[in-house]
Amino acid sequence: MPRVRSDDYEIKSQAIMDCAAALFAKEGYPSAKMQDVAKACGATKSMLYHYFPTKDDLLFAMLMEHLERVVQSIEEAIAARVGPREKMLAMVQVYTQKSAQSRRRHMIAMQDVKYLPRAKQLPLIELQRQVANRVADLLREVNPGLPEEVYKPYTMMLIGLLNWTDMWYRPGGAMKPQELCDRISRLFLKGFLAEKG
Secondary structure, three states, rough: HHHHHHHHHHHHHHHHHHHHHHHHHOOOOOOHHHHHHHHHOOOHHHHHHHOOOOOOOOHHHHHHHHHHHHHHHHHHHHHHHOOHHHHHHHHOOOOOOHHHHHHHHOHHHHHHHHHHHHHHHHHHHHHHHHHHHHHHHHHHHHHOOOOHHHHHHHHHHHHHHHHHHHHOOOOOOOOOOOHHHHHHHHHHHHHHHHOOO
């Protein structure tokens, strides 16, 4: 297959996923139909089915791509040659300073994985587990020596805080993105660093 067709295929599938993300975020995955996605994309149903044979395939592809990007971004933030607190801020920035499309996909990832068949859920759940593991590794670096059993609850508290931010935060509002990241990092770190082994 010529390279240009591969790029064209990628561009069109991305455009479909972006339209679908907006529709799923607005209407809810269970309510949205493939014909609604096709209409939102300005495409025919047959063209849509060429890229994604089922609505589940569309949701799965969208979430796989999104979660792989989140894992990669977190790994890059944690691998930076800076101190643990700076890594924490970088990780918070990765999590909170998403594009509008990515924020939609993130909300869908939190809410709609459960609608997929189990076989499609498992790789997505594994990627979510990788996110949690990377964050836990960072927390061990930030405050080493705590009892091992406390890292998982703190990890889930931090991820919950960051996930919930996608539900209410508007980047164009009074609090600018960098200020939000700084405040989240300080709020979490002050409590977490107060924990003693």
